Amino acid sequence: MAEAAAPVLHPASLGGDAIEIRDPSINVEEIMCRIRQSIAEKKRARLIRYDAFLAQGAEPLPLSDSSRNLADHLALLQMAGRMDLEGEPIVSHRPVAGFFITLAKRFSRFWIRKYTDGVLAKQNYFNSETVRLLTEMNRRIEALEAENERLRAEIESLRSK
Secondary structure, eight states: OOOOOOOOOOHHHHSSSOOOOOOTTOOHHHHHHHHHHHHHHHHHTTOSOOOHHHHTOSOSSOOOGGGHHHHHHHHHHHHHHOOOSSOSOOOOOOTTTHHHHHHHHHHHHHHHHHHHHHHHHHHHHHHHHHHHHHHHHHHHHHHHHHHHHHHHHHHHHHHHO
């Protein structure tokens, strides 16, 4: 049995982004292709869910750089406050009994959701309004701080005359 070549670690790559592996038996493109196929299969099976909010690539809250930390917290609140009413996909890994298990889970979820969806929808609305209110309060505080700074500079200029 032939031994696989050990990874070759270059000093420049130890503190950087990648470790270089010089082994002809490892085909990185093939591995990446298999990873992409696996992700696509999981998306089709709805095991990986797409969050449109995270995919926008834009800053979720229009706050200045001085409030970046607060903006991060508000964005986390906004994401955490959104409840998924659909829930995780119901699947089973059991070949024979899996059909009956998923059927029972779907039946249970259907009846439970009749009672919980109304409450969760109200909570979703409350969460989003709370984040909007906090964002608006932060915007007003920033405006007041800017006005306060302007007035301080004006008073200081009047004192120096």
